Amino acid sequence: MITFIINGKKTMVEEGISILEAARENGIDIPTLCYDKELSAFGGCRLCLVEIEGYKNLVTSCSTKVQEGMAVYTESERVVKVRRDILDLLLSNHPMDCLTCDKVGECKLQDYAYRYDIKKGSFEGERKNYAIDSLNPVMERDQSKCILCGKCVRVCKEVQITNAIDFSGRGFKSKITTAFDNPINYKNCRLCGQCISVCPTGALINKQLKGIRPWEVKKVLTTCPFCGTGCNFDLNVKDGKVVGVTPNPDSPVNGTSLCVKGRYHIDFINSPDRITKPLIKKKGEFVEASWEEAMELVVNNLKDTKEKYGPDSIAGLSSARCTNEDNFVFQKMMRVAVGTNNVDHCART
Numbered sequence: 001m002i003t004f005i006i007n008g009k010k011t012m013v014e015e016g017i018s019i020l021e022a023a024r025e026n027g028i029d030i031p032t033l034c035y036d037k038e039l040s041a042f043g044g045c046r047l048c049l050v051e052i053e054g055y056k057n058l059v060t061s062c063s064t065k066v067q068e069g070m071a072v073y074t075e076s077e078r079v080v081k082v083r084r085d086i087l088d089l090l091l092s093n094h095p096m097d098c099l100t101c102d103k104v105g106e107c108k109l110q111d112y113a114y115r116y117d118i119k120k121g122s123f124e125g126e127r128k129n130y131a132i133d134s135l136n137p138v139m140e141r142d143q144s145k146c147i148l149c150g151k152c153v154r155v156c157k158e159v160q161i162t163n164a165i166d167f168s169g170r171g172f173k174s175k176i177t178t179a180f181d182n183p184i185n186y187k188n189c190r191l192c193g194q195c196i197s198v199c200p201t202g203a204l205i206n207k208q209l210k211g212i213r214p215w216e217v218k219k220v221l222t223t224c225p226f227c228g229t230g231c232n233f234d235l236n237v238k239d240g241k242v243v244g245v246t247p248n249p250d251s252p253v254n255g256t257s258l259c260v261k262g263r264y265h266i267d268f269i270n271s272p273d274r275i276t277k278p279l280i281k282k283k284g285e286f287v288e289a290s291w292e293e294a295m296e297l298v299v300n301n302l303k304d305t306k307e308k309y310g311p312d313s314i315a316g317l318s319s320a321r322c323t324n325e326d327n328f329v330f331q332k333m334m335r336v337a338v339g340t341n342n343v344d345h346c347a348r349t
Helices: 019-025 077-092 108-115 151-159 194-198 260-264 291-309 324-338
Strands: 002-006 009-013 049-052 071-073 139-141 166-168 175-177 204-206 218-223 232-238 241-247 279-282 285-288 316-318 343-345
Touching: 002 019, 009 019, 049 077, 077 108, 151 166, 151 194, 194 204, 241 260, 279 291, 316 324, 324 343
Parallel strands: 002 071, 316 343
Antiparallel strands: 002 009, 049 071, 139 204, 166 175, 218 232, 232 241, 279 285
């Protein structure tokens, strides 16, 4: 542990952590657009600049380690002026369609503009004006709203190990794009959506949630049903219907990571072919039944079979789409209640 001073307060933190992390441990919010605790420090947005006593220049708090005796100021007059200038520059080259943007209410750029009272950009000149890339089935990309924070590049490289996108061009023509500047599709991208999760602005949008305001949905934490890994995410529910999925950063298994199935394949929930009630075959045809009737039929058939032919005449097949806990209970039932070790699963399919 080392001792340092932040905004006049002496405190102790673990050696080797960044100023940004130390500030957050002490309940101090330093604004940042390019930082993510799961990604390498980038220091590109410059919004997390802080003043250190004895230093000539401001430093990026996300990439500067705390040192013994260091005195840091996170909201000095000099720091606030630089942050306001940075936000002014960003907004001067950013579409001002906040009222109709799908990211409104969840946009970090909007939050910080409000925090530092920047209503619009004051720098006149040419603006970015890229065509919207919306050819793939799951993602819409608006490069005109990209602030070049690089979070999408790093999550694609460091978490997904895909390297589907990277920085291209110089100066005003800098942008993030695919090889040969092709539209994003399944040929050059896994379409996992990790970049959507980390994007701080409306540059990347999940098409399933397009046109739905963030405050219109209720988020319900649940476990993904597609495999036994146990990933958690939030179901976005509007008017009693699941309209999309967003990752929950507090998920112990996956954090903000989701596979393609977990992120996008909610269509089966509202499928007209989905079976929502038990079916029992009567006179050669399946008819709807109550849960009580169905469970009673299953229990009686298991009992009769066990009495006539013994427990090993029965086998249980579990699903790889259940949670590990569900499968544990199932095999326990087969071994203890039924009395057989004939238990298998479908994970090989």
